Amino acid sequence: MTSLNIPFQTIDWSAVSPTEHAGVTGMAYWQTMQFGGLRIRYVEYSENYLADHWCEKGHIVYCLKGEVINELKDGTRSLLTEGMSYVVSDGLSSHRSVTTESGAHLLIIDGDFLKQ
Incomplete structure (x- = not known):
């Protein structure tokens, strides 16, 4: 795994332009x-x-607001509510997100460190 040096910085999310994904x-x-x-x-x-x-990538997911149902291709479903997380490495599940009337706000971290 390659070392990644990130200098200290803050992220003002309100200054980061969103992209839309239908x-x-x-x-x-x-x-x-x-x-x-x-x-x-x-x-x-x-x-x-x-x-x-269906996503095969690994993620670290933290639910900030609302709730999201994580559905696995085998039919297993789990609910994340505010303050909950899930973690998975690349290639260990086929998963997708589903929301209800509340929608959800998530912080998602992924990358090379989650490769098998």
Whole structure:
């Protein structure tokens, strides 16, 4: 694994332009900071969002607001509410996000360090 040196800095998320990502239903808005092989995202899912793909990437996810259902391809579902997290390495699950009427705000960290 390559060493990544990131100097001290603050992130003003209000100054990071969002990108829009349509789901099967609803929208996801990503504000992304990229540091070499490390990606940090503030993600807002609209109400009734359903991801348009199964993700194989690893993530560290922290729910800041609302709630999100994490659905695995095998049908297993888990609910993240405010203050909860999930972690998974690359290639260890096929997962997608689903929200209810509340939508969700998440902090998502992923990158090369989660590769098997």
